[in-house]
Amino acid sequence: MRTTTLALFLTTLAVPALAADDPYKVKLLLGGGYQLGGSDFDQTFSFPQYQENATVNAAYDADKAPGLDVGIQWNAFRSIGFSLGGTLYDRDLTGTFDASFPHPFFFNQPRTATGDVTGKMKETAGHLNLVFFGKSGNLDLSAWGGVSIFKVQADILSTVAYSQTYPYDTVTVTSAPTGKGEDTPLGFNVGASVDYRFSKSIGFGIQGRFARAKAKLALGENPEVEVDAGGLQVGGGLRIYF
Amino acid sequence: MSARSSRLMAFLVLAAALPALAQGREERIATAGGQDLVNWTARLQQLSDAGQIRLTRSQDDALVSGRRHQRFAQLHQGVPVFGGELVVQNSAAGVVSVFGTLYEGIDIDARATLTADDALAAVAKLGSKPFGRGGRPELVVLPLDGGAYALTYKVRARKANSLAISLLFFDARTGALVKDLNDLKSQSAVGSGTGVLGDRKKVSARSSSSQFVADDELRPPRIATFDFHGDLNRFFTVADLFDQDLARDADNAWTDGANVDAHTYAGFTYDYYFKRFGRRGLNNNDIPIRSVTHPVNRDDIFNYSNDIVAQFYLNAFYLGDGIMIYGEGLPEGYVDLADRSWNYVAGALDVVTHELTHGVTDFTSQLIYQGESGALNESFSDMMATSSEFYFQPAGNGSLRADYLIGEDVITPGGLRSMARPHDYGDPDHYSVRFTGSGDNGGVHINSGIPNQAFFLAIEGGTNRVSGIHVTGVGAANREQIEKVFYRAFTDLLPASANFKTARAATVQAARDLYGAGGAAESAVAQAWTAVGVN
Numbered sequence: 001m002r003t004t005t006l007a008l009f010l011t012t013l014a015v016p017a018l019a020a021d022d023p024y025k026v027k028l029l030l031g032g033g034y035q036l037g038g039s040d041f042d043q044t045f046s047f048p049q050y051q052e053n054a055t056v057n058a059a060y061d062a063d064k065a066p067g068l069d070v071g072i073q074w075n076a077f078r079s080i081g082f083s084l085g086g087t088l089y090d091r092d093l094t095g096t097f098d099a100s101f102p103h104p105f106f107f108n109q110p111r112t113a114t115g116d117v118t119g120k121m122k123e124t125a126g127h128l129n130l131v132f133f134g135k136s137g138n139l140d141l142s143a144w145g146g147v148s149i150f151k152v153q154a155d156i157l158s159t160v161a162y163s164q165t166y167p168y169d170t171v172t173v174t175s176a177p178t179g180k181g182e183d184t185p186l187g188f189n190v191g192a193s194v195d196y197r198f199s200k201s202i203g204f205g206i207q208g209r210f211a212r213a214k215a216k217l218a219l220g221e222n223p224e225v226e227v228d229a230g231g232l233q234v235g236g237g238l239r240i241y242f
Numbered sequence: 243m244s245a246r247s248s249r250l251m252a253f254l255v256l257a258a259a260l261p262a263l264a265q266g267r268e269e270r271i272a273t274a275g276g277q278d279l280v281n282w283t284a285r286l287q288q289l290s291d292a293g294q295i296r297l298t299r300s301q302d303d304a305l306v307s308g309r310r311h312q313r314f315a316q317l318h319q320g321v322p323v324f325g326g327e328l329v330v331q332n333s334a335a336g337v338v339s340v341f342g343t344l345y346e347g348i349d350i351d352a353r354a355t356l357t358a359d360d361a362l363a364a365v366a367k368l369g370s371k372p373f374g375r376g377g378r379p380e381l382v383v384l385p386l387d388g389g390a391y392a393l394t395y396k397v398r399a400r401k402a403n404s405l406a407i408s409l410l411f412f413d414a415r416t417g418a419l420v421k422d423l424n425d426l427k428s429q430s431a432v433g434s435g436t437g438v439l440g441d442r443k444k445v446s447a448r449s450s451s452s453q454f455v456a457d458d459e460l461r462p463p464r465i466a467t468f469d470f471h472g473d474l475n476r477f478f479t480v481a482d483l484f485d486q487d488l489a490r491d492a493d494n495a496w497t498d499g500a501n502v503d504a505h506t507y508a509g510f511t512y513d514y515y516f517k518r519f520g521r522r523g524l525n526n527n528d529i530p531i532r533s534v535t536h537p538v539n540r541d542d543i544f545n546y547s548n549d550i551v552a553q554f555y556l557n558a559f560y561l562g563d564g565i566m567i568y569g570e571g572l573p574e575g576y577v578d579l580a581d582r583s584w585n586y587v588a589g590a591l592d593v594v595t596h597e598l599t600h601g602v603t604d605f606t607s608q609l610i611y612q613g614e615s616g617a618l619n620e621s622f623s624d625m626m627a628t629s630s631e632f633y634f635q636p637a638g639n640g641s642l643r644a645d646y647l648i649g650e651d652v653i654t655p656g657g658l659r660s661m662a663r664p665h666d667y668g669d670p671d672h673y674s675v676r677f678t679g680s681g682d683n684g685g686v687h688i689n690s691g692i693p694n695q696a697f698f699l700a701i702e703g704g705t706n707r708v709s710g711i712h713v714t715g716v717g718a719a720n721r722e723q724i725e726k727v728f729y730r731a732f733t734d735l736l737p738a739s740a741n742f743k744t745a746r747a748a749t750v751q752a753a754r755d756l757y758g759a760g761g762a763a764e765s766a767v768a769q770a771w772t773a774v775g776v777n
Binding site (some may be wrong): 103105107108163165168178179180219220 | 389419432442
């Protein structure tokens with residue numbers, strides 16, 4: 001069955017289908033998705049202290065997460081249309097850091113410390129796509145590709161605070177405050193969906209999308225943090241046809 | 243498209259649109275004159291009506307009649323925003339000027355889950371105590387780096403055993419310390435400096451009136467260095483050491499080697515005693531350590547008597563009460579009677595530790611500075627001097643290397659004494675050849691060679707030149723054992739009138755106390771004393 005469906009779908013892509021019995025001009029997609037795969041990124045920053053530089057290296061891991069996936073598709077031509085979509089994924093972010101703080105009395109005798117950092121990484125994206133669509137019975141088949149604009153916000157370290165007491169040979173991390181590092185990079189997305197129409201105006205569909213953008217998160221005066229936004233997303237939801 | 247479809251479309255477009263989240267931002271306001279002031283009158287009213295600012299102080303202008311000054315604190319959900327304030331100058335005609343900072347985009351919930359008592363507990367956990375008026379925890383919104391905000395309790399606190407006063411900000415939900423802001427109005431500042439020998443080191447200083455002064459606020463006691471700029475008369479006439487004489491530098495990049503080394507090496511000596519023995523300074527109660535540099539000018543040497551030259555050029559001495567005086571050395575190209583050049587005396591770590599150890603002796607055994615007890619007094623200073631070198635410097639020959647020579651970094655060639663080979667410097671290395679004359683207070687420096695040699699042999703091992711007795715030392719890797727043995731004996735066990743024989747018994751006892759009877763330390767110490775003829 002899966003093979004047959006796939007064959008039909010590919011055929012549809014290669015040769016746009018004839019006009020359907022119940023053609024529609026506009027399709028709304030209301031659903032959810034799941035971002036597969038984690039996203040790892042690193043952060044390094046330093047700041048002057050005691051005539052040397054303190055350095056902090058952090059490694060983050062954004063978990064897989066469910067999200068919102070909505071859109072609207074306008075079938076402008078016989079088998080070609082346009083779509084505007086939006087996705088929102090709010091992912092848990094965990095990480096660890098190691099820091100090196102200069103000694104107040106001696107050069108080249110840094111004190112080191114490690115710790116954990118937690119927060120959120122929120123990816124909101126808008127997708128403008130060219131859509132190829134077709135039909136096979138009650139199945140609507142679509143494939144698309146286009147540009148995406150992301151807004152990426154992640155809780156990344158703004159500094160690492162520590163306490164120290166004489167003779168200052170060790171430090172104790174007291175807090176690792178985070179701030180929202182953010183960027184709005186341009187990227188791309190490609191994907192495909194299969195919808196089943198229950199009636200003239202209602203259906204249900206599943207889709208898969210791969211979206212990607214390189215975000216450079218800025219926070220204060222710290223160096224930008226490069227993050228791969230997006231990834232493979234699968235989902236499904238309600239389809240409303242007009 | 244139907245009306246329902248239009249609403250759906252609007253929803254989808256909104257859902258797909260990128261959210262413009264409120265981002266923390268500070269608005270710095272400096273408005274004096276112009277149309278903006280008219281707007282400010284209305285804006286102040288708006289902010290006040292919205293509960294975003296609150297009048298905290300209002301007073302008439304004492305200098306310009308008819309003017310009034312008002313201070314408004316910024317609020318978020320009724321909670322003050324740290325640093326958010328407007329200062330408004332009014333006249334009968336309206337607002338004259340507005341200066342201040344307002345923070346925007348604050349999106350946190352201002353309800354604390356922790357209480358003020360929880361904040362006080364967090365202060366105590368850090369080993370600090372609430373201090374003064376600001377010691378009562380106050381709930382504030384704290385702007386963080388990067389535009390975020392945190393709901394915190396602000397507490398002004400003093401750290402234990404320290405003058406350091408901080409504004410501590412604890413997260414009002416988790417109790418974690420979010421920020422530690424030094425609130426001592428004189429700010430400690432770590433600078434860098436170049437020592438007498440051209441080595442670069444950190445200088446723990448304090449900023450004061452746009453300058454930096456050699457006043458260490460990071461170590462538990464006050465460690466300060468006073469530069470008399472060659473004004474010996476002033477040094478003789480001042481009743482005490484005052485801050486106006488503190489060594490100072492404009493940019494905290496110190497270039498006067500004598501000041502740099504006197505100051506940093508005093509700190510190193512404190513560190514050595516603390517880290518090795520847990521001792522808190524000369525009196526074990528953090529008595530201030532004050533160093534005096536440049537009591538004379540090198541160029542004035544020919545204007546002074548031999549006594550002054552001996553005291554303030556070719557010498558360093560412990561004056562008492564934690565005060566050290568460092569000699570100026572000789573002008574370049576000049577040598578002493580032993581054909582030695584003298585650099586600024588403060589430039590040698592062992593010299594600084596040696597003299598400060600006289601302070602330790604003053605507060606402990608008070609070994610009488612005469613005869614054998616005096617030689618023990620001098621020797622103990624040499625032992626600690628060499629030990630601090632080995633603690634901070636790599637072992638080896640040459641300047642800034644740890645060895646068993648005394649003063650070799652600034653008195654060249656060779657320094658003043660050798661603990662490994664006292665005989666090479668004309669000092670006895672065996673009791674049978676001790677100095678028995680009356681000079682040098684009965685040979686306090688000269689005969690220090692005998693216990694010095696015992697200390698050396700107990701660590702490094704070797705054979706005494708006179709007795710030919712071989713000693714198995716504990717080895718350089720275990721030098722800490724012998725340092726602790728002699729420290730314990732000389733600070734806790736010896737009486738003021740101790741002689742060499744007493745020192746032997748006390749150090750053997752100390753070795754037993756610390757490392758067990760019959761152990762390697764006791765054996766090394768006993769052998770060493772035997773080797774130098776003290777039984």
